[in-house]
Amino acid sequence: MxxxxxxxxxxxxxxxxxxxxxxxxxxxxxxxxxxxxxxxxxxxxxxxxxxxxxxxxxxxxxxxxxxxxxxxxxxxxxxxxxxxxxxxxxxxxxxxxxxxxxxxxxxxxxxxxxxxxxxxxxxxxxxxxxxxxxxxxxxxxxxxxxxxxxxxxxxxxxxxxxxxxxxxxxxxxxKENEIKYGGSEIFKIALVNNKKLFKKILQSKDISKEILIESIKSKLKIIKKDQNDKNFRKILNFGHTIAHAIEKESNYKISHAKAVYLGIFIESYISYKKKLLSFKNYLKISTYLRDNDLLDNISTMNIDNLIIHISLDKKNVFENILLSLLKKIGKSVYNVRIDKKFIKNCLTRCLEVK
Ligand SMILES: NC(=O)c1ccc[n+]([C@@H]2O[C@H](COP(=O)([O-])OP(=O)(O)OC[C@H]3O[C@@H](n4cnc5c(N)ncnc54)[C@H](O)[C@@H]3O)[C@@H](O)[C@H]2O)c1
Missing domain, CATH: 3.40.50.1970 (Rossmann fold)
Structure with a gap:
């Protein structure tokens, strides 16, 4: 074994x-x-x-x-x-x-x-x-x-x-859907900390053993630096504040795996609008998601309700919304304070253009 x-x-x-x-x-x-x-x-x-x-x-x-x-x-x-x-x-x-x-x-x-x-x-x-x-x-x-x-x-x-x-x-x-969306956390791990893995994902049609194992090794490396989620491990929350809000607002009809792809899409856009991520890199991410048909249609979702769920996220501190965002493909930052109005504008834009 x-x-x-x-x-x-x-x-x-x-x-x-x-x-x-x-x-x-x-x-x-x-x-x-x-x-x-x-x-x-x-x-x-x-x-x-x-x-x-x-x-x-x-x-x-x-x-x-x-x-x-x-x-x-x-x-x-x-x-x-x-x-x-x-x-x-x-x-x-x-x-x-x-x-x-x-x-x-x-x-x-x-x-x-x-x-x-x-x-x-x-x-x-x-x-x-x-x-x-x-x-x-x-x-x-x-x-x-x-x-x-x-x-x-x-x-x-x-x-x-x-x-x-x-x-x-x-x-x-x-089932087909579990396979189609099952790579969302691997995609996230690549985006936050492993550029090589991102390239492998772009070149591969399926979740190969190699990709799965590489992703696990990456996650373990992150955890080794911060087992108890006090600082660096928080980069793994990228995409998740929005994903959890979408899951909750859909009454859990949208699966976690699907919601994570949507969260990655929207939080990449927020990273770009916050001037952390270049437009070129944002485009690389959104193109991959669109080309592989990984973005569920949530254009009818109530944005005000999403903001309420986001405000209750356990990662927030003293009513500040804190997100983990991307700086580059393979590099991320955590505890980025974001204004509710800013998130609302980004959500509105993402739900419109998706
Ligand atoms: N603890 C953590 O660090 C962590 C990280 C990521 C996600 N999660 C949690 O994991 C959950 C999502 O997990 P998931 O995507 O595995 O979904 P899931 O556990 O809901 O499983 C999805 C569906 O696939 C079925 N299934 C499972 N294995 C199967 C198999 N081999 N063949 C056929 N059907 C199978 C299940 O019965 C279920 O209907 C969420 O609750 C999420 O919050 C936890």
Missing amino acids: KKIVKKIKNFKYRIFFDENISENIFFKNYLDNISKTFVIITSKNIKEKISIKIFNLLQKINKKVLFIEIEDDETNKNLKTAEHIYKQMLENNFLKDTYIISIGGGVISDISGFVASTYMRGIGYIIIPTTYLAASDAAIGGKNSLDCDIGKNMIGTIYHPKAVFIDFDNFKFL
């Missing part, structure tokens, strides 16, 4: 890659050694094709396993779902030595990470991400979050998984 190991403070990040991991001896031994009891958190969509194989493997090596299936659309990424999981684990007598195995996209890994970090004050967990977005981003870096009525990702912790196992076979079950 190929692996990336990155030491971040006193913690070693371990990310393994292979095909068909449920048949892999290393994977089997890994699970055999870490615990006697496991809880698999997964969803209906992936249960039969993916998760059941891991369940069977755990049974074969005589582990106590509980299978918890949840609805994995964004509207269920909340405390109610977390409570449902805690309850099942408690009722079935799962104690502190339990390991959670998260099998799914970013919704499943966010919920699983949150539950792992809070159940009995914290238990071990591993992630098997099954979407490109989760493999490139949600599973990497230890952030987890739940949504609440007020906004997206408002509740959460930073709690690292003991390991991440990426099985390339799992991506073959993805």
Whole structure:
């Protein structure tokens, strides 16, 4: 099994890659050694094709396993779902030595990470991400979050998984849209910190293994500099203030992956209008997004409502809207203070011309 190991403070990040991991001896031994009891958190969509194989493997090596299936659309990424999981684990007598195995996209890994970090004050967990977005981003870096009525990702912790196992076979079950938009976080990572990766993306039609691995390495490098999101890691928020507002305003009908492309488009425009990014670079980004048909039509969205969501973003400080923006392709800045009126003008322009 190929692996990336990155030491971040006193913690070693371990990310393994292979095909068909449920048949892999290393994977089997890994699970055999870490615990006697496991809880698999997964969803209906992936249960039969993916998760059941891991369940069977755990049974074969005589582990106590509980299978918890949840609805994995964004509207269920909340405390109610977390409570449902805690309850099942408690009722079935799962104690502190339990390991959670998260099998799914970013919704499943966010919920699983949150539950792992809070159940009995914290238990071990591993992630098997099954979407490109989760493999490139949600599973990497230890952030987890739940949504609440007020906004997206408002509740959460930073709690690292003991390991991440990426099985390339799992991506073959993805629907067309999950593949089409699944590279949005990779595109973001390239824009904020890796110009070479940006060039590779422009030259490639798909999300290749090489692109995925390069993107993970880039993210780990950023996290190594600022594990707790106090300063440099904030560059990863590029595109996200607008993306989260769009998701919320659409009542989560627009997926996170799609919204991130829109957020990148609008925040690139803001970067250009703030005289941080050149027009040439803004054009390079917007042309890629248009040519690949990655911008959903949101021209009817209510801009005043978007501004309300943006004003409630958790990255703001003392009512100041703070954005992470681009200076160049591969270079970014964080904590840029932006006036509400300025954002409103940019939003109006972007929604018109898109
Ligand atoms: N914690 C972080 O650092 C972080 C980073 C980025 C995104 N996120 C979060 O991740 C979530 C988005 O994740 P996502 O894009 O993976 O979406 P998702 O988890 O909603 O999954 C998208 C859909 O694909 C299905 N699916 C997943 N794997 C599949 C497979 N292999 N085959 C077929 N169908 C499959 C799911 O059942 C779901 O219907 C958002 O909630 C976002 O906030 C978190």
